[in-house]
Amino acid sequence: xxxxxxxxxxxxxxxxxxxxxxxxxxxxxxxxxxxxxxxxxxxxxxxxxxxxxxxxxxxxxxxxxxxx
Numbered sequence: 858x859x860x861x862x863x864x865x866x867x868x869x870x871x872x873x874x875x876x877x878x879x880x881x882x883x884x885x886x887x888x889x890x891x892x893x894x895x896x897x898x899x900x901x902x903x904x905x906x907x908x909x910x911x912x913x914x915x916x917x918x919x920x921x922x923x924x925x
Contacts, residue, residue, distance in 0.1 A: 860903075867910030874900060878925065881913060891922040 859870040865884070872880040877896050882888045893899045899921060906912040916922040 862909045865909045868913055871903070871909075871913075879922075881922075890925040891917075892925055894921050894923065 859872045859882075861870045862868045867884055869882040869884050871882075874893060874896055877893050878890055879893055880888055880890045899916065903909070903912065913922065917924075
């Protein structure tokens, strides 16, 4: 079941993690699928963030999320 983020200005939802992949739906309507290099850490950290958009962008820059 996807996690929805109604208060985020950048991220609408993040799909359930399946086969180390997530699909992120952005508020602008674009959706992208990413491979998650460290799924346990990603999910744990995601549950504790204040800004989902900043978190996702940081993980993309760190290559923790890699575009499929």
